Amino acid sequence: MSALPAIYPRERIPKNAVLTAGMFRTPSDPVPASFLDVGCSKFVSSGSMAIRLCLTHAAIGAGDTVLLPAYHCISMVEPVVWRGATPRFYRIHDDTSIDLADVRSKLDRSARALIVPHYFGFAQDAGRIREFCDRHGLIYVEDCAHAFFGSHADRPLGAFGDYAIASPWKFFPTFDGGLLASSRIDLDDARLAGPGAYYHCKAALNALEYAFDYGRLGALKIALSLPLRAKSYLWRNVKTVDPEVPSPNTQSPDSAGEQCSRWHAQAMSWPSRLTIALAATASIAARRRRNYQKLEAALRGSSGCRALFSGLPDAVVPQVFPLLVDDPDRVFPQLKHAGVPIIRFGEFLWPGVDERTCPQTMDLSRRVLQFPCHQDLRPEELDWMIATIHHVVEHR
Template identity: 50%
Template sequence: MSFSDVKPHAVSHDAVPPEPAAFPRSRLPVSPRLSVAALASLRYLGARPVPSILDAGTARFVTSGRVAIALALREMGVGAGDAVLVPSYHCASMIEPVIWAGATPVFYRIRPDTSVDLDDIAAKIDGRTRVLMATNYFGFHQPLAALRTLCDARGIQLLEDCAHSFLGEHQGRPLGSFGDYAIASSMKFFPVYEGGCLVSSRHPLDAVRLQSAGLGFEAKVVLNTVEDGFAYGRLPVLRALLAVPMMAKNALWGRIKATRHGAVQALAPGSSDGGFGFDPAWLTKRSSVFSRALVKIVSRRRMGELRRRNYQRLQTALAGLPGCRPLFNTLPDGVYPWVFPLLCDEPQVLFRGLKQDGVPVIRFGEYLWPGVDATVCATSVDLSRRVLQFPCHQELRKDELDWMIEQVRQHVRRGAPGVSS
């Protein structure tokens, strides 16, 4: 089957949830938002930083993880007639760059704990295979040493997908250092509006030449990052000071859109607003000055400690709920999770109820690529349907985390037979 001319679609779920626009805005931030605490983490000054992909090798900062994947494939010489092994549990952002490169995605199986099926990978390597993409799901690493050994033995390259694992280490090495190339998404871990990176511990990145996307892009990133913080009660003093200029900006932008009938050129990649689609125009653009500065300024130690603490709080609080269990039994040392994944027996009703009440729940891999069904990997279809993810990022306040936990408990018990809330 050719995958070059098709779009992602929903796997055969019990029911596809409504479009995001049908739900109210989340009452808590799904991803980190800029706050005073993020910028003034004085007690973390001088502390040993948590290992991250930036410790793995030379880095190039781009506008998204999907752009970084495309650049990695280009650097690895992937083109027409080649095959790229990709996990059957995925999002469109992982597959679209493969299609753009002219290659064919070949989907391999994963296990219920999201670890790769090494035997299935080995069986699917053939003369066309150029690259194996391995994803550290939700921040939990794959058997990276074994994957490295397999790739070296079979003469293919390893692309380490750290979109969920900007932070972390394995066997004393930072995640991102096992692959020929590695990619990450800054937006999932830092309070930034856009950002991703391409890293290599094995190859120079001199051929990856990037340029600014322009003053409009730089200004939009600053404004959107600050406004996202305002939207969830962060930076209250700055919000008060900028109230009048922000109102003027919104009025001016609304007038521009009206006079151009809504057809205004995008100043930032669609990925920053949660959009689908891969736009090659951003392959030559570097991440904004503002986002790159925040990646340097924000304390990785604080980020790592608070993510682990929030994750463990969720794991303890949601353990034992009827019809649900954490996807991972433990939180190993060296793992700094992206989100908290919960495996649910009745995900559709629970998802809709939580979204309707403003709980920030997401579903990674909800839409699998056409042709990826239970015959390809039943586990991937099951996880795409049953795993709900809840934020555990460093900018959640205690009262917000407590509210989210109580909402999840109430909705789960409400839907469980014979259990009253």
């Protein structure tokens, strides 16, 4: 008999960025290097959709192989399979850097593209990967889903690949969002389907509802209580009429899959585009770094865990704080029961990926827990999370 999935209480603090009144940029604010500097870009509904659009644009399909890291999430692999191509998995090292010797051993005539993520915002040696792809005739897909900001060798992340993808909802308070960009290839002919008006409305109202749920924008909550109820009613009916209408909440691989069942390469909602265009990006980058550093300093020296990466290089704007835990089978459920938000990249791997494919991945997939360090954590929320992690990790 299979075990029932565990039921955990609602997360006590927001896992993702939250709309706030102070999130907008003023004309004098500096603008840090970001994915928006890469070049020609297309705004789509999710990172997964961006990978799909990239593969379509590069005419990758049946008979082709796409090289993916063994340490992945399912939504990176699905677009490859949707295109009819074959995913093949390569090894990474303990520090999440790509094992190029293993990639080389996996090359054959069918290998067309290499997808490499900058895990958690920490840059891979993108220059070396660029050279490798040039030497072997591979299309380099630079996966910046965790790295909307940041640079490598003084160039924005995303500028090294033939194509680059991003997942801005991991950095901005939006409920959808993906980007395909290229500094080398003209994407003007990449076609997108525009979503209906209800999708735009729901994307806006969902972002507001998430903020209200976590005690932000209180006055607006009262003013909008009627439209929010109308939205829930309408959405229920739209879904009844057409169950394939895509949900704007792309925060699970399942919903990304739902979007692709019929709605190929769907465009990003307007509220999300606007949020990204108007956000105070310098403050987002600075706060994420500050929160990360606070987590790292507070947990340094704790027994039973350590930060996955030592230090925070100047050019990194972290997506999350990845913590390597000795005893995840005890720590994870205890933290979840306490209401701590945890992201577990690579918790579920594509069937067939195992110890033989990449032992390092199996270890990371089990032991790395990621905690939010986003810009909208209040100081007391961060302090509570740190104290709870401390308590659970140290009290065996």
